[in-house]
Amino acid sequence: MTAAPSPARVEVLPSTELAAEAAAARFVAAAARALQARGTFTVALSGGHTPQRVYQLLATPRLATRVDWSRVQVCWGDERCVPPDSAESNFRLAQEALLSHVPLPASHVHRIRGEDAPEQEARRYDALMRRLLAGPGSRLDLVLLGLGTDGHTASLFPGATSVHDSAEWVAPAFSERNAQWRITFTPRLINAAAEAMFLVWGAEKAGMVARVLEGPRTPHDIPAQLIAPMHGEAVWILDRGAAAALRARAAPPAGS
Ligand code: 6PG
Helix, strand or coil: CCCCCCCCEEEEECCHHHHHHHHHHHHHHHHHHHHHHHCCEEEEECCCCCCHHHHHHHCCHHHHCCCCHHHEEEEECEEECCCCCCCCCHHHHHHHHCHHHCCCCHHHECCCCCCCCHHHHHHHHHHHHHHHCCCCCCCCCEEEECCCCCCCECCECCCCHHHHCCCCCEEEEEECCCCEEEEEECHHHHCCCCEEEEEECCHHHHHHHHHHHHCCCCCCCCHHHHCCCCCCEEEEEEECCCCCCCCCCCECCCCC
């Protein structure tokens, strides 16, 4: 009988900037724990607009010097099927805001090749993740996630049950809204992580945040509800706007 996943931890910050600071602090803390325990920190970055400020903060000397980047492995929880120099590329977002500013070995940057055929790249990246996490004690230490107003996370879109239920670790996914192919971690891989950290700010997401956390469980319609690390924790870092529709009191921010 497998243990039920622990309930999500929710932290609400008074502003977007403080939410980004809190997320960056959790990243640094997760890195410290992983490096202390196993000498490697494996993190999956997210895309979209939300994480940019978090990446910029992590690139500042104040925080960058607190991470031994030589022992960090960076991958992506999802990517748009676009070239790496596209303005839509999740790789480009992270490269410009963070990776080009820290001493991370190039061989530790595991870019999803958005320019390649989706099926082929999903298979390649699946095999890459299995190699990356094959070592004794290896684990996916932290997965950053966003939330769409339709309840998607990574590129797990509403109704895409074959992707949600896939036994694979990585799958191609089609975004109807953007008429765009994507490559995404599946819930099977995300839920093997030590920590899944949702970064969600903005009042426009308040209704969906409340549905995910407090509404009926309809995970195939609200894929963010699929995320519940079996041997880890889901953490939501929200600004006041994104938390506005929550009924329950959230935990005070860590360290407050
Ligand atoms: C992507 C992301 C996606 C994103 C949400 C929120 O590739 O677009 O992985 O899941 O996190 O759509 O996007 P925003 O941060 O732009 O609101």
